[in-house]
Amino acid sequence: MNLQDFVFYSLAVMTVIAALGVITSRNPVNSALLLVFAFITSSGLWILLEAEFLALALVLVYVGAVMVLFLFVVMMLDINLDRLREGFWKWFPFGAVLGLIMAAEMGMVMLSKQFKPEVIGIPEAKLVDYSNTKELGLLIYTDYVYAFELAAVILLVAMVAAIAITVRNRTDKKPSDVAKQVAVTRNERLRIVSMPAEKKE
The missing domain is CATH 1.20.120.1200 (NADH-ubiquinone/plastoquinone oxidoreductase chain 6, subunit NuoJ)
Incomplete structure (x- = not known):
């Protein structure tokens, strides 16, 4: 060894x-x-x-x-840890059967001849400067660019949705409404007052 x-x-x-x-x-x-x-x-x-x-x-x-x-x-x-442990033995048989099914599936995949990995031949001259990170980047941004961009958009939407769900209006602070701020007009924010000019004595 x-x-x-x-x-x-x-x-x-x-x-x-x-x-x-x-x-x-x-x-x-x-x-x-x-x-x-x-x-x-x-x-x-x-x-x-x-x-x-x-x-x-x-x-x-x-x-x-x-x-x-x-x-x-x-x-x-x-x-409350005691409350979390209440349903352990109730769902233990189901979890055990599910674990055995997953173990059997992995064993079938590993023992099957159809799922043996294909050995990719890399020239010895290229092995000196070979980088799997570079190869992965080329593969993602060429063959799987649409799937990669779609996954990024889905993650972005999920992040924005999580922030929007968790945001709460606090009573101790005055919240700002962006829509009202954008839709404001000049007459609502500006008032022209006519005052006589003062004469210097």
Whole structure:
């Protein structure tokens, strides 16, 4: 066993242990932290697979943004843990059957001959300057540019909708109505007062 195999198996075992800790931990803060650890070890596996872009995106997007938001929400809200555990055993058989179905599907995919990955031959001269990030960017902005732009528009609409839903009119501050500000006329904001000129004595 060389160093690369040792690092791979070590990261794989840590990822599985962290994933099991996420679903078995009773404290939601510990579950979120274990999920962060699972993301970091998964990014290490992707680096071993020479998928640097996916590894950096996982760390920056999920660990740096999503999980920090989860931690803030979990720690700021007063969550009743006993109430959350009430329906665990009620839905456990359904979750177990669903997990077995997913495991069976993944096993069928991995053992089937139709789903074996196709090896793409890359010339040895190109391997020196080869970058999967560059190749991914070229693929996204050529063959999948419309799907990529559509996904970006959907995410933008979702972000604007989330902000619009969470905005509340506060009673302690006077809100500004942009539509009324734009539709205002000169007579509503400007009043000309005629005053006689003062004479200097």
